[in-house]
Structure formats: C-alpha cells, structure tokens
Amino acid sequence: MGNHQGVVIARTSAGADAPLPTLPTARTNLHAVENLRLGLVGCGAIAEWHAAALKHSQRTVVTACVDVSPERANKLAALTGGQACGSIAEAVEIGVDALAILVPHHLHESLVTEALEAGVHVALEKPMAPTVDACERILATAAKHNDRVFMLTENAQYWPEILIARDLVNNGAIGDLVTARSWHNFGITKEFYPTDQAWRFQQSAAGGGVALDTGSHWMRPLRMVLGEIDEIVAVTGRLWPQMEGESMVRSLCKFASGVVASFDVILATGAVGLQPHFQFTGSTGEIVISALGEVRLFDGKDWQGTVVGHGNYMDSYKGVWTDFEAAVLDGKPLEADARYSLGEVRAANAIVRSAATNTWQKVW
Numbered sequence: 001m002g003n004h005q006g007v008v009i010a011r012t013s014a015g016a017d018a019p020l021p022t023l024p025t026a027r028t029n030l031h032a033v034e035n036l037r038l039g040l041v042g043c044g045a046i047a048e049w050h051a052a053a054l055k056h057s058q059r060t061v062v063t064a065c066v067d068v069s070p071e072r073a074n075k076l077a078a079l080t081g082g083q084a085c086g087s088i089a090e091a092v093e094i095g096v097d098a099l100a101i102l103v104p105h106h107l108h109e110s111l112v113t114e115a116l117e118a119g120v121h122v123a124l125e126k127p128m129a130p131t132v133d134a135c136e137r138i139l140a141t142a143a144k145h146n147d148r149v150f151m152l153t154e155n156a157q158y159w160p161e162i163l164i165a166r167d168l169v170n171n172g173a174i175g176d177l178v179t180a181r182s183w184h185n186f187g188i189t190k191e192f193y194p195t196d197q198a199w200r201f202q203q204s205a206a207g208g209g210v211a212l213d214t215g216s217h218w219m220r221p222l223r224m225v226l227g228e229i230d231e232i233v234a235v236t237g238r239l240w241p242q243m244e245g246e247s248m249v250r251s252l253c254k255f256a257s258g259v260v261a262s263f264d265v266i267l268a269t270g271a272v273g274l275q276p277h278f279q280f281t282g283s284t285g286e287i288v289i290s291a292l293g294e295v296r297l298f299d300g301k302d303w304q305g306t307v308v309g310h311g312n313y314m315d316s317y318k319g320v321w322t323d324f325e326a327a328v329l330d331g332k333p334l335e336a337d338a339r340y341s342l343g344e345v346r347a348a349n350a351i352v353r354s355a356a357t358n359t360w361q362k363v364w
C-alpha cells in the first residue's frame with residue numbers, strides 16, 4: 001500500500017499490489033468508491049498501532065501522515081506509504097476522504113472540529129474529550145456535519161474475547177448475571193510514557209489519570225455486557241509522583257440492572273502478574289477471560305471449565321477500521337454511536353469525584 005509517483009497502490013484480495021489512478025482531492029459520492037483515503041493526524045504511539053492494523057485492510061489507503069514533529073510524520077509516512085505533512089489543511093490538499101485524530105486529549109476538540117469543518121469523515125481516538133461539556137460541543141459539531149461519519153475510536157468495542165463473552169452471556173450460557181470483575185494491572189512503557197514530562201502525566205493535557213485514559217478499554221467491555229452504569233464508588237491512588245492524575249483505581253460500579261461489578265486499573269510501579277482481565281459470574285456459571293486472551297466457560301460440565309475461544313487484543317484495532325470503512329463506504333451504522341462513549345468519560349469523572357468525596361457518585 002502506498003503512493004508512488006501519482007499512482008495509488010492498493011492491495012487486492014489476492015495480496016498483490018494493483019495500481020489505481022490517483023483520486024481527485026474532493027469526492028462526494030463515497031459509497032460508490034472502493035477505497036478510502038485516510039490521513040493520520042498525530043503520528044505517535046497509537047498511530048503506529050493503527051498503521052499496523054491498516055496493513056490488513058483491503059479498503060483503506062493511508063495518503064497523509066500529519067504531525068507537528070516532521071520526524072514523526074516522516075517515520076509514519078515511511079511505514080504507511082502516506083505523504084508526510086504538518087497540518088490538516090496540507091492533508092486535505094494531498095487528498096483525504098477521512099482523518100483519524102490521534103493526538104493528546106487536550107487537542108481533541110480543536111483538531112476534530114478542524115477536520116469536520118474541512119468536510120471529511122473523522123475517527124477520533126478515545127476519550128472524546130476529558131469533560132462532558134467538551135464532548136457535547138464535539139457532538140454538536142459532528143451533528144452539523146451529519147453527512148459525514150464521526151466515529152469515536154474505542155477499540156475495545158471490537159475486542160474478540162469480549163465479543164465471545166457477550167454472545168455467551170446473551171445466549172444464557174451462565175444464566176442471569178450476578179456480578180463481574182474487570183482488572184487491568186500494567187506497567188510503564190517508553191512507548192506511552194517516554195519521559196517524566198510525558199503529556200499523560202500532566203492534568204492539563206491528559207485531563208485525568210488512568211480512569212479516563214487506559215481505563216476506557218476495560219470499562220467499555222463491562223458496559224457492553226452489563227449495560228449502563230448508574231453509580232460508582234472508588235478509591236484512587238497516585239503511585240507515580242510525576243503523574244498528576246490517579247495511577248490506581250479500585251472501584252465498584254452499580255449498573256442500572258442492579259448488578260455490581262468491580263473495576264480496577266493500576267499503572268504499576270513494578271512487575272505485574274497475569275490476572276484474568278475479566279470475569280463474568282452468572283447464576284449457573286462463569287466466564288473468565290485470561291490476560292493471554294483465552295475465554296474459558298465454567299458451566300458445571302468440567303471443573304477446569306471449557307476453552308470456548310481465544311482472541312488477541314491487537315486484533316481489536318483491525319475491527320476499528322473494518323467498522324469505519326463499512327460506515328463510510330457502505331453507509332452501515334457504526335457498531336457504537338459516538339455518543340455511547342460518553343459512558344466511559346462519565347464513569348471516569350465519577351471515579352475521580354467519588355475518590356475525592358468518599359461517596360457513591362451518579363454516572364448520569
């Protein structure tokens with residue numbers, strides 16, 4: 001996949017590269033075209049993960065890589081075959097049908113607004129914005145441009161193990177849901193926390209701690225299986241002095257159904273063990289999703305349970321692009337409306353309020 005001397009190269013289903021004529025900058029009838037020209041805005045850590053997922057796409061061609069750091073833009077351009085540039089305006093000049101906004105949280109609102117006003121489809125990384133007010137402003141802008149797709153990129157929506165568990169629960173494999181557990185204990189990596197001054201450590205850029213940031217990927221699956229959260233009680237901790245937001249969350253979430261689940265996220269200071277990521281407990285059995293992607297059903301047939309599936313977190317990023325392509329090119333509704341992601345932002349904000357006040361806090 002790449003752009004070589006005015007000819008867009010797209011992979012065919014046979015895996016071979018086939019030349020296509022260069023497409024004009026502005027296209028209106030996208031449903032009639034085969035390939036989506038995508039610009040990546042922000043060429044940092046997650047852009048590389050998306051670029052890896054996009055290599056499997058038959059329908060998307062990365063045409064532009066935008067970053068304020070030319071070095072990062074050039075690196076991603078070399079990886080994707082897109083053209084490096086420094087602004088959304090330049091990306092539009094190069095020719096894009098859609099932009100993926102992959103920048104620190106405090107820049108989401110301004111860049112997503114610029115992209116929507118440029119008339120392209122937009123995929124915005126989570127969280128939509130740190131505050132509900134900012135999210136509502138973004139949704140209002142998206143509504144003004146409702147002939148364009150606006151997706152909030154929460155890859156957990158496509159996490160294979162979660163989809164298996166959700167189907168099992170919906171099919172009654174463990175009876176009625178009694179409780180659940182979501183656990184994410186992870187370490188600092190240079191990729192996401194490159195220095196002590198990294199934006200994730202700063203409240204002004206991140207808008208919160210692990211509840212708002214990484215926590216969303218462990219909160220979305222709970223909501224997908226258990227429904228909407230009514231209220232939360234939480235205790236938080238700051239394990240990393242350079243991080244202004246919380247780096248540890250221990251919490252209980254009471255769902256509208258009355259079911260209570262625990263939600264724990266810890267940016268650990270040391271090595272971490274392999275606890276299950278999720279446990280769904282029902283009236284007749286239990287589903288356990290291991291940290292290695294195994295889905296095991298305990299339904300009384302075997303005390304060791306039965307392995308009913310295996311997944312890979314990284315495959316969730318492929319699901320993002322399959323869904324976005326289908327929405328833009330085929331007019332299909334997204335798996336989750338962008339507004340649905342406010343549930344994670346509201347839950348994260350409720351966690352912070354609860355920890356500050358030692359009280360249960362309403363999410364909605």
Ligand SMILES: NC(=O)c1ccc[n+]([C@@H]2O[C@H](COP(=O)([O-])OP(=O)(O)OC[C@H]3O[C@@H](n4cnc5c(N)ncnc54)[C@H](O)[C@@H]3O)[C@@H](O)[C@H]2O)c1
Binds near residue numbers: 066068069086
């Ligand atoms: N879905 C996931 O699993 C996941 C994982 C990590 C990050 N994220 C999200 O992705 C977003 C980016 O996180 P990251 O870890 O990649 O950050 P990062 O710091 O690695 O990359 C951000 C990039 O944006 C660039 N940038 C800053 N201002 C810009 C501007 N005005 N125009 C263009 N580029 C600009 C920076 O130079 C940097 O290269 C955040 O919203 C984060 O929450 C999602």
